[in-house]
Amino acid sequence: MAEGCEWPTDVVESYRRNGYWTGERLDRIADAAAARTPEKLAVIDDHDQITYAELLQRVDRLAASFSRRGLADRDRVILQLPNRIELITAATALMRIGVVPVYCLGSSRRRELAAISHRALAVALIVDATSEDGDGAQLAADVVAEVDSLKDVITSEEIRSASTIPDPVPSGSSFQSRPTQQIAGPDDVAFLQLSGGTTGTPKLIPRTHDDYLYSVRRSNEVCGLVQDDVFLAVLPAVHNFPMSSPGFLGALMAGGTVVLTESQHPAQVFDLIARCGASIVPLVPPMAHVWANFADMDPAAASKFSSLRLLQVGGAKLVPELARRLVNLVPGAVQQVFGMAEGLVCYTDPDDDIDIIINTQGRPMSPADEIRIVDHHDQPVPEGDSGHLLARGPYTIRGYFNAPDANHRSFTDDGFYRTGDIARIRADGTLVVEGRSKDQIHRGGEKISAEEVEDILLAHPSVDDVVVVAEPDEFLGERSVAVIVAHNEPQHDESALRRASIAEYMRNRGVDAMKVPDRVDLTDSFPVTGVGKISRAQLRTLIREQRSTAK
Template identity: 45%
Template sequence: MTAGFVPWPDEFARYYRERGYWRDRTLGALLDDGARRWPSRTAVVDGARRWSYAELNSRATRLACGLRARGIGHGDRVLVHLPNVAEFLSLTFALFRIGAVPVLALLPHRRTEIVHLARLATPVAYVVASELRNLAYAVPEIEHVFVVGDPGEFTAIEDVAAEGEPGEGPGPDDIAVLLLSGGTTGLPKLVPRTHNDYDYNIRASAKLCGFNGDTRYLAVLPMAHNFPLACPGVLGTLSTGGTVVLGAGADPGAVFPLIKAERVTATALVPPLVLVWLDAAEEPEESTVDLSSLGLLQVGGSRLKAEAARRVTPLLGCALQQVYGMAEGLLNFTRFGDPDAIVNDTQGRPLCADDEVRVVTDGEEPVPPGDVGELLVRGPYTIRGYYRAAEHNAGAFTSDGYYRTGDLVRRLPSGELVVEGRVNDVINRGGDKIPVEEVENLLMAHPAVHDVAVVGIPDDVLGERSCAYVVARGTPPTRKDLIAHLTELGVAAFKQPDRVRFVRSFPRNGLGKVDRKALSTLEIRS
């Protein structure tokens, strides 16, 4: 077992095997199976390039052999810093084959983040897109630099491939991939997902979402994110014989024609992009594009406000599935056939019957049913600790192995969760607690509000006051308009924003979540 990794206790591991969650298969077998069962079927579409399952498998095998020949093997970390290109998939499967561990950096990451990840993960190789290759000079301790595209003075990834046999692979309890934590403050932590737990994550998600050989999944979110990678995402698509269509971005002007041309059946977005798509679908030039093949739009990464959720099916013509999860493990989905009220107003219920969910007070006592509390979870695909983070783990996990998500939720009698915000996203205004998600949802119901983020700002008298940052739809409303709207809805005066600021867009972190700290700092400076 890799140093710095916290395993599941033996009794839990034994139970998860008995229940069939853990099959003791490694993720490299996923592509082996696909190449054997559907060799000529298209696995990935990347612009004009179309790779069959057999070709993707061959490329992954040859790359695995080449990496092994350079001394890269079991347990070694490889920092991967790529956009949505086919080489991301061949590399990832090559690393799965030899037991090396991809560390998935996000494309917007630059020197600060890359140096941090290199120090934390101590990778032996850095695989980077050509336009970012100069970042390699910031991490000279990394022995190998492989480049997708023009390599400059480094080594092109295609020159690494070699004939031969990859050799002995990893064990099912070994780390398969190091994902990045999704918090909005501080540098990312590393989330160690094993072959066993991630295999279940992929397989169960694909089954729940009805993925099969006819699935054509469009990856517009970066594949380095857990959501489009494995929930069920590109790996879930490949596990069922479907086709992955890679998009360079989510701009409707490019993506809507791609959906039509490739007959895309499913995709996933974060809420800000949903709003962009919905607005585009109302424009005459975009509304005529045939999106009839699109059957499923998954939305996750942060909460989709109910007002936006209700617009999805009428405007895009597809089913909406809300997905609430985290790189650390737990996944919740709304199900096909759920009533509209569940799909639009909740974030679904857990994927697995053995996802152990607790909703607790500050003192970790259970809250009454329907009340808001912090979500704690443990289960067959939720980690027991961050990688090389013993001090942080002491606070992030309970003594009996529950992960403290930091999310505030309500659990309905039917089992669905409603995300109400973050533990630190409650504004304390003179002792009155303001749940920002609630206020944001109410403001979103105003027809002139496109998007909104409510943040706390320091105040000498009250401790904190609230400020609503608003992206307007058309002519911006005044603060007076918004206060009148909230008053009409019966909202308590202390919850109504003390200030309103209008912006074109919000600062966001690499996972697309609103950077509330940056907004608070902006307001303090102003």
């Protein structure tokens, strides 16, 4: 199933020989802890809590129920669930029967879910029917109507009852008694994750059991995870960062406790940290900023953080000033994490020199990570200079799923992933991310593809041309600006291009609300170079430069 994205055979052998790939399955990640401490709390969410023994029991029941529903090995299933126990049980149960979950953001709407379903040739959708953003069941029905491969919709309620109500068939007699069923091996794709994206259509990241388990295991070693750790996911747990660096999976592997919350309000989250004794919390910089501001006003904040031993910040650039404030708030606990769902993860160590914690994004976590910093022609830059960051290694993918064209652009011939980040390596071996060459907006905790938003707006009847760029924002980190050349008919009504009208236009087309430009600027024309035609990417760069010098 991993056509076009496999590691070469000799590389596979060396990863196995060196013990990076162990031939285990991701859906067995909690088994060791369940055998050791069956009565220990494994997962707590805003509504419920379960022990390790219950986790395994729920996974078994759900796996049997998915099998009865007709799901089978290598099927792809869209999984759009919030930070609740069902997210973990459903994903694990799908993998148990060889089904490949495709993790989707809760904010994704019809357009995104349909595009992802198409790309994955998904057979079913698992959605939250109790979502506040609208009716999940209706959303799923709309997507099913658009995508031929989709045959089934499963709601979070159904997941809940199938996992808690005892099996109508005696336990274990369903899927386990199908000896003929061939489940793909640990070197095959375990799940698909969404790429941050730079193109008009989503790219899917295939992660294998072997490579992902290594990423989690190595993260646990670097972060020193133990069974006393309490991991709190405030970020959506479908993101790679709270899932695997070391994430909720790391906590389950270590036999710790995972706390999932749907609340992002700092007052509630601060209380939750104190109540559950959270020891590790991953955050994105905009959220860390809100926390730092909130803590300034709450004299009890620092005491609520007394159990925290790792406050991880990653996903976007952490400016030194904020890093310093966080270090003052939780001394000895701040860790920068630079990672990507495609693979490579770098960590600072809380024991590092303060200069490293504040000014760098740490070191690649594995001795087998291969890093290259190159110029436009893929030639290495002089030591210490900044350039394009390329990465290869035992947990960095070799290609996107079902995307030969994207693979040609995103990977070198010898298998390095082009991260799209501009970085340099300091003399002490730490990495500093200086910027990026990819046309992405890092807004809040999410990544938005400029090209995707442009493609949507280009279809607007009042838009002749449009370029979407990022600009700095105090709270979001970056916000998106659509610079639009309006349709040039004299009677044209420009109110159609006010932000509110654009937002409605996008909503009606089933687009995730976070992709609505934060600002819409109208312009008469775009700059063109003497040569005439220029690429979209060049145009974006030109407009970014023009706008920053105009300030």
